[in-house]
Amino acid sequence: xxxxxxxxxxxxxxxxxxxxxxxxxxxxxxxxxxxxxxxxxxxxxxxxxxxxxxxxxxxxxxxxxxxxxxxxxxxxxxxxxxxxxxxxxxxxxxxxxxxxxxxxxxxxxxxxxxxxxxxxxxxxxxxxxxxxxxxxxxxxxxxxxxxxxxxxxxxxxxxxxxxxxxxxxxxxxxxxxxxxxxxxxxxxxxxxxxxxxxxxxxxxxxxxxxxxxxxxxxxxxxxxxxxxxxxxxxxxxxxxxxxxxxxxxxxxxxxxxxxxxxxxxxxxx
Amino acid sequence: xxxxxxxxxxxxxxxxxxxxxxxxxxxxxxxxxxxxxxxxxxxxxxxxxxxxxxxxxxxxxxxxxxxxxxxxxxxxxxxxxxxxxxxxxxxxxxxxxxxxxxxxxxxxxxxxxxxxxxxxxxxxxxxxxxxxxxxxxxxxxxxxxxxxxxxxxxxxxxxxxxxxxxxxxxxxxxxxxxxxxxxxxxxxxxxxxxxxxxxxxxxxxxxxxxxxxxxxxxxxxxxxxxxxxxxxxxxxxxxxxxxxxxxxxxxxxxxxxxxxxxxxxxxxx
Numbered sequence: 001x002x003x004x005x006x007x008x009x010x011x012x013x014x015x016x017x018x019x020x021x022x023x024x025x026x027x028x029x030x031x032x033x034x035x036x037x038x039x040x041x042x043x044x045x046x047x048x049x050x051x052x053x054x055x056x057x058x059x060x061x062x063x064x065x066x067x068x069x070x071x072x073x074x075x076x077x078x079x080x081x082x083x084x085x086x087x088x089x090x091x092x093x094x095x096x097x098x099x100x101x102x103x104x105x106x107x108x109x110x111x112x113x114x115x116x117x118x119x120x121x122x123x124x125x126x127x128x129x130x131x132x133x134x135x136x137x138x139x140x141x142x143x144x145x146x147x148x149x150x151x152x153x154x155x156x157x158x159x160x161x162x163x164x165x166x167x168x169x170x171x172x173x174x175x176x177x178x179x180x181x182x183x184x185x186x187x188x189x190x191x192x193x194x195x196x197x198x199x200x201x202x203x204x205x206x207x208x209x210x211x212x213x214x215x216x217x218x219x220x221x222x223x224x225x226x227x228x229x230x231x232x233x234x235x236x237x238x239x240x241x242x243x244x245x246x247x248x249x250x251x252x253x254x255x256x257x258x259x260x261x262x263x264x265x266x267x268x269x
Numbered sequence: 270x271x272x273x274x275x276x277x278x279x280x281x282x283x284x285x286x287x288x289x290x291x292x293x294x295x296x297x298x299x300x301x302x303x304x305x306x307x308x309x310x311x312x313x314x315x316x317x318x319x320x321x322x323x324x325x326x327x328x329x330x331x332x333x334x335x336x337x338x339x340x341x342x343x344x345x346x347x348x349x350x351x352x353x354x355x356x357x358x359x360x361x362x363x364x365x366x367x368x369x370x371x372x373x374x375x376x377x378x379x380x381x382x383x384x385x386x387x388x389x390x391x392x393x394x395x396x397x398x399x400x401x402x403x404x405x406x407x408x409x410x411x412x413x414x415x416x417x418x419x420x421x422x423x424x425x426x427x428x429x430x431x432x433x434x435x436x437x438x439x440x441x442x443x444x445x446x447x448x449x450x451x452x453x454x455x456x457x458x459x460x461x462x463x464x465x466x467x468x469x470x471x472x473x474x475x476x477x478x479x480x481x482x483x484x485x486x487x488x489x490x491x492x493x494x495x496x497x498x499x500x501x502x503x504x505x506x507x508x509x510x511x512x513x514x515x516x517x518x519x520x521x522x523x524x525x526x527x528x529x530x531x532x533x534x535x536x537x538x
Contacts, residue, residue, distance in 0.1 A: 035476070035478060101461055101463060102463065104435070104461070105435050105437070105461070105463055105473060105478055105479050106473045106476060106478025106479065107378070107463070107466065107469070107473065108377050108378070108401055109376070109377070109378070131401070131417060132377055132400070132401050132417075133417065148400060148401075148402065166373070166374050168374070192370055192373070192374070194370060194371065194374055194376070194465055195464040195465040196463055196464040196465040196466070197376065197465070200376070204374060204375045204376065207304070207375060209304060209374055209375025210374050210375065
């Protein structure tokens, strides 16, 4: 069985190239529906809880077809369709539209999430924002942003005190009362808190623009790609108890270990 | 004295062209600072309440220099520097970086706001998002978006019931307890509520992507350009009592008059 430590350089390059190819496919399919009148009128009935759009399905189908052709030995976990069991030990985790509510409202802060995992968890990930044309990729020695200004390196910030930190979350929408209280203990200590960015907040953390993302109620699909990208950029991602983040649920992502320890301590208090 | 009804077509074209020229200047100046390491480290001390960045000042200076050269007869109201009295009856209202917190955090949802007003208020406006390369312009017969996909027409949505409406706000950050309660009465009736988009939410309303924006504590600079753009696209902008929005404060912007009446009634309840 393969894992991240048993891939030779040619295979690594192939996997990074496949990440870009998958993201291009998802970009085309999602943009065909983004800010389209059809989407707006068709989806109103089901929007309230878990909007599933044509964009989501079309993008995941296109990515699954690519993987069936180019990586038939790998497994697939996607949000819209049943899992595909693999034989290689590697599994692709796909969330074609993370932030469906933001997508439906026309914001530029939803994203396509693509991750490659082995038994230890995600080790290669992409957060792609198709409308802006931004792609955050991390893992297998890469940590880079391709965007309107060309290519740059992803590197998290050295902020070492909460009082200087910028915090993002999708609260107040998500979470129990206890979770909101825990979040508030961190919020009350940071420099600045911003709301409602979905996966784009993790991308900003990897790009060294912000310091913390705290969320609850995440699904494994939501966190696999951000986890790989943020780690590749120097950050830390765990659950609120400091354990593995791969299962989703309560997630805290930090620019560096010092800040992470401070956030964990307040979340547990 | 000039007003919107006494401009001939050549002068109207000139004013629209000046809007584009001003937005281009502001784009260049703000992007020079957006996501720059210098900004992040220099601004941390003063970020907490009203971050004033180099980007803000540089963009406003560039726009003021353009106006001094091309429209010396018009007045200027800008956020960063003292007012310039005009002789024409027309005044430019400039907010070079609306959403300074979003700017500092690296989000793509801040904007450059440019408006032209007469004694009745704003009648020509621009909301420009430099990083995405999107410009929402409305007034003097124009209502258009120039962006990554070329040019399209701005037109608000026909949504005629709150239960089908998408609402945006910068709450929970802004507002008194009474204001938050009033906001909650609307929030509890709409299909979907999203947070934290600054002026970009008004642009989405003009583009027919969302239905309502409700805010409090706005400054006149914050609302002049959105007001002109949204009206040109078919929407309605007033204060929470249905009066003029030009003074800032409590603002409600709606896709159409029917929805606006429903929102006003709940805000007043």
